[in-house]
Amino acid sequence: MHNQSVLHKPQAMMFDMDGTLFETETVLLPAYHRTFEQLRSEGLYEGETPPESIILGSLGMLLEDIWARVMPGASRQTVDRANELLLELQLQFMEEGLSRLYPHVEETLETLHAQGVRLFIASNGLEGYVKGITRVHQLDRLLDGVYSAGEYQTETKTELVRLLMEQHGLQSAWMVGDRSSDMEAGKGNGQPVIGCRYADFGDDSELAGADVIITSFEQLLDVFNKAK
Structure with a gap:
């Protein structure tokens, strides 16, 4: 101290x-990877999931600024869907007792x-x-x-x-x-x-x-x- x-x-x-x-990482990281899996399956994102270090290093920012760092140039549709999925999955993992x-x-x-x-x-x-x-x-x-x-x-x-x-x-x-x-x-x-x-x-x-x-x-x- x-x-x-x-x-x-x-x-x-x-x-x-x-x-x-x-x-945060107790639910964020599994939800993050699952989100990108879903985005790829829906045709909203191509390529590898961005490194975990990018989203972890962005915590504390507003969500718009976080996604601008994680997925620069992503469409509004992709960002909105990513927000929806990430929230849904994190809440799911919380309910399953994964969060601390x-x-x-x-x-x-x-x-x-x-x-x-x-x-x-x-x-x-x-x-x-x-x-x-x-x-x-x-x-x-x-x-x-x-x-x-x-x-x-x-x-x-x-x-x-x-x-x-x-x-x-x-x-x-x-x-x-x-x-x-x-x-x-x-x-x-x-x-x-x-x-x-x-x-x-x-x-x-x-x-x-x-x-x-x-x-x-x-x-x-x-x-x-x-x-x-």
Whole structure:
């Protein structure tokens, strides 16, 4: 754990989903390969499935930007079908019990909730995907709100977080995430950012500007307990 500044206890915490709470690759990678198999069978895509590293390195971006990197120049029809298939397959794999939260996520959120911290999700993902995770892993009972770019049609996570804070009357909230979009969302709204460095994808440059960097999720409790 690396601290760069003194923090004050917040009214709320806002969590990114992929790479922060959710071990994305547990359902993303099998769904990714199955999606391209289906796209090829439907005549919407030719060639080999793009390397896993491309989609893993794109997590945290808006879906339009992810597909532009994975399938540059793909038609609208192909992108729309890929979105549909990827969501459907990931939800299927979640229901089959293949998905995992990172270690200690549930008990850490329970402890924060019990101490009166309001908890929110702020994700650039699709509404069905983000809400599917919270439902399958029974996080709904701990959350005050689930915000996704897919539901609110925001162009940046900074805009999504601004909307979340306005709608819930929040003056102070920590942004917790593993991507540069999370750093920007917190700082762009004048809030502290906790950077998460434990996913198997991404790199340290994504966390530039974080007030604190944690290397396991349960360290968030230490940060909260030490805050003024």
